[in-house]
Amino acid sequence: MKAKKRRVELVVLSDVHLGTYGCHARELHRYLSSIKPKTLVLNGDIVDIWQFRKSYFPKSHLKVIRRIIDFASKGVNVYYLTGNHDEMLRKFSDSVIGNFTIADKLVMELDGRKAWIFHGDVFDASVNHSKWIAKLGGYGYDYLILLNRFINWCLKQMGREPYSFSKKIKASVKKAVRFISDFETTAAELAIEKRYDYVICGHIHEPKIIERTSKHGSTLYLNSGDWIENLTALEYDNGAWSLYRYDEKECPEEADETDMPTPSLAATIIFGTP
16 A cells, blocks of 8 residues: 655755765655645756766666656646756756646745746856866765765664765865855845845755845745755745655655656656767
């Protein structure tokens, strides 16, 4: 007997990085299989085209793509907003295939309030002006996460708590802390200026919901986090936002879908292959 799916009005995901060693695709697939959203927003860096390897795209990663296509085929409005790691898709911006839309940003009205959604790499000077450095850093981060997973496996065998290298580095490097703070402040100030009630980003892998206020007004800043370390998503339902953190007990494993649709034109655009 299949578990009952949880109905959610809107789900926002970002920074999945399919095609990299650090991606928790199995956990993401279990989460997506446990919900029934009306709208799904993929807010950038879903497929990591920067680090894409023909030799590495496991079945668990492909199952996430198929689940997304399955949503669209069953009437869920799916918006794929481009990020820096999947910027190649920007040439397809404003493409619409059934319920599947590719865009760079999105403005939605939620119960009379306006939400401004975009990835956030536009604020990152290292991406816009020194792309090769950013790409090199991306490879380093991927291998750091892979090493971290092995060490955490060892810690688990010893009955100890997991440890995050990247979170420790972010917390100890003043520039990283300042960048995150500046990112959030800039996004909030622009949203207040444009009179948006919500501003929703990804990019910095820092899940958060916080009210931001300035002399010109206020806005709710939200960040969906990532599926590398935090395994988080934003959910909007019954007029309220919540930050979902993956819980294996809430997302039972499903049997392989033998009736899943084959990758359609949406998948062709994502992978860039005929």
